Amino acid sequence: GENVEQHPSTLSVQEGDSAVIKCTYSDSASNYFPWYKQELGKGPQLIIDIRSNVGEKKDQRIAVTLNKTAKHFSLHITETQPEDSAVYFCAAKRGADGLTFGKGTHLIIQP
Amino acid sequence: GAGVSQSPRYKVAKRGQDVALRCDPISGHVSLFWYQQALGQGPEFLTYFQNEAQLDKSGLPSDRFFAERPEGSVSTLKIQRTQQEDSAVYLCASSFGESYEQYFGPGTRLTVT
Numbered sequence: 001g002e003n004v005e006q007h008p009s010t011l012s013v014q015e016g017d018s019a020v021i022k023c024t025y026s027d028s029a030s031n032y033f034p035w036y037k038q039e040l041g042k043g044p045q046l047i048i049d050i051r052s053n054v055g056e057k058k059d060q061r062i063a064v065t066l067n068k069t070a071k072h073f074s075l076h077i078t079e080t081q082p083e084d085s086a087v088y089f090c091a092a093k094r095g096a097d098g099l100t101f102g103k104g105t106h107l108i109i110q111p
Numbered sequence: 112g113a114g115v116s117q118s119p120r121y122k123v124a125k126r127g128q129d130v131a132l133r134c135d136p137i138s139g140h141v142s143l144f145w146y147q148q149a150l151g152q153g154p155e156f157l158t159y160f161q162n163e164a165q166l167d168k169s170g171l172p173s174d175r176f177f178a179e180r181p182e183g184s185v186s187t188l189k190i191q192r193t194q195q196e197d198s199a200v201y202l203c204a205s206s207f208g209e210s211y212e213q214y215f216g217p218g219t220r221l222t223v224t
Contacts, residue, residue, distance in 0.1 A: 006153075034212065043115070043202055043215035044154065089153050096209040098144055098156030098170065 002027040004092050006102025014110050019080055021105045023090035024072040030092040033066060033073050034099070038087045047088075048075070077107075085109045113137065115205050115216035123222045124193045132188045132219045136205030143186050144213060145178055146202040154202050160186060161209060193223045 003026040013019045025033075031052040036044035050057045050064045050073065057064050061080075066073040077084055087106050091099040116135040124130050136143050141162050146154035147170075156170040162183035171178070175194075180186040190197055200220050204213040 004153075032210070036215070041217075043217045046212055046214060049212060091153075096159070096161075096166065098146070098159055098167065099154070099213060100156065101153030103153050104151075 002030055002092055002100040004090060004100050004102045006090050006105060008105060009103065010106045010108070012108040012110055013080055015080055015082060017080055019077045019107055021075045021088055021090070022072060023074070023102050025092040026071065027092070027094060028071065030094045032093045033064070034091050035064060035075050036089045036091065038089060044089060080109050082109050082111060115203055115214055117203050117216040117219050119219060120217060121220050123224060126194060126223055127192050129189065129191045130193055130221060132201050134186045134203030134216060136184065136186070136203070137214060140205035140207055142206045142209050143180060144204045145188050146204065148200040148202055148218070195223050197221060198223045
């Protein structure tokens, strides 16, 4: 089955700086890669996603890049703000399968 | 609009008790997924419905876990004879179709004592 590795497990950045979280996946048939933000006591919130026919996608301060050959994808957050502090999960999926998640990155924005 | 809702939000069960967790998906979403999230981990897939049909139950950890969606809308995840290792947050997600974005509910935190 699919295996998703996520790094780093914890990331601390100064407010206003950029944050990058990286994931690798094992199944070359995976074709959908979402990113979720989870705050304490809440369910995961979809923040951006990318499909395998696209290399990069951007939504305001958030961008995701995908390298199918290397089987890795990354989340980029620019101009970080205190409200960006949360746990971020990457995931991969193929077809009708369920999502396979990484172990999460705890992002801490230092004021 | 209304998102995915789950009830109860918190459930404490004594070891050996049966529990039932409910999920109300977003109206019009034909696909429904259940996930289990252990403390400090990412969610893990349990099972998937398309309308009332359970198309994939490969993630259910044992035959004590059972899910249903009889009318293609509300779904119930039932755990029989709960064990301590069942303690986790159970998340439900729905989507317009199997290839579309999944939207999650707030989860039910199950604690087995």
